[in-house]
């Protein structure tokens with residue numbers, strides 16, 4: 001049997017071979033393998049230099065200062081650090097209110113639920129039917145005691161994009177901090193933290209053809225913005241995140257980020273053409289609805305609902321392609337996706353939705369084969 005066609009790039013991407021090669025040079029004896037915090041020998045200095053060079057390079061892809069980059073294990077940890085890390089600031093300033101949305105990734109939603117258990121109030125904004133939270137909604141949700149607004153830039157199920165620049169500027173005018181989960185936008189949209197004006201930004205390696213288990217949190221250097229560490233130990237990362245730095249992961253993430261940036265314009269155009277090609281296949285099938293907005297969305301993600309069919313059944317029958325349901329990421333859950341429900345879809349249609357996501361190695365042939373496969377399987381199931 002042929003391997004299924006991989007159309008699940010929003011869940012994770014394969015590591016680019018050039019990135020794997022850079023990582024390989026930071027593992028074994030004879031290469032740069034030592035603990036970057038070892039100050040007493042040349043091996044430690046070499047590792048430290050590799051980490052600090054990567055920090056400066058990653059910062060430059062965001063137009064940030066290298067001292068504003070905190071290495072983490074991924075976007076989940078970055079989101080946790082950004083929000084939980086503000087707990088003592090919130091208590092000290094008497095600001096115990098958080099604004100977020102109902103369609104955030106669980107890394108933000110569960111973290112906000114934890115903050116609620118600590119006595120904070122959380123406002124969950126509802127998106128419009130495009131899956132977008134508007135700056136006006138944010139402006140009216142901010143209260144005198146709001147500590148932070150945390151909104152993702154690109155939604156991981158729909159691909160919808162919010163106007164982060166305007167949202168961050170509203171926050172700034174109101175003296176409120178802003179955080180964004182940029183796991184799905186980093187490397188796919190031009191990101192300049194100075195122009196955007198966000199205070200914190202989470203990113204992840206494995207969404208951009210880098211390794212899993214590595215990410216970063218951008219934390220704006222400004223008076224008084226210090227996050228409470230969530231992992232205690234040797235006081236690494238300016239006291240915000242302890243633990244021996246994984247040099248090979250860090251150089252991998254940075255190499256992947258540089259590659260994404262260099263290829264962004266061409267890649268976005270190419271993936272947009274693939275998405276359109278796939279949509280033309282789907283348009284020939286009756287009872288197909290595009291859940292992703294036609295505008296204000298990235299082309300890499302296409303969420304689709306199929307009338308009269310259960311998403312899980314369809315997913316299993318579509319064994320020629322590797323995709324995800326639009327359902328909750330918890331596979332044990334029978335609940336339909338909170339994101340699709342959040343944009344007002346019925347339980348039935350939300351259950352009958354699948355996410356197709358395209359990437360660096362997707363070809364026209366993949367798209368044509370996948371389109372034919374979906375049409376065949378749907379036809380069979382509907383009979």
Ligand SMILES: Cc1ncc(COP(=O)(O)O)c(C=O)c1O
Nearest residue numbers: 074075076105107156181183204
């Ligand atoms: C928007 C968003 N945030 C956070 C995450 C979690 O990222 P990581 O796997 O790096 O912890 C993901 C990935 O599933 C995501 O899509």
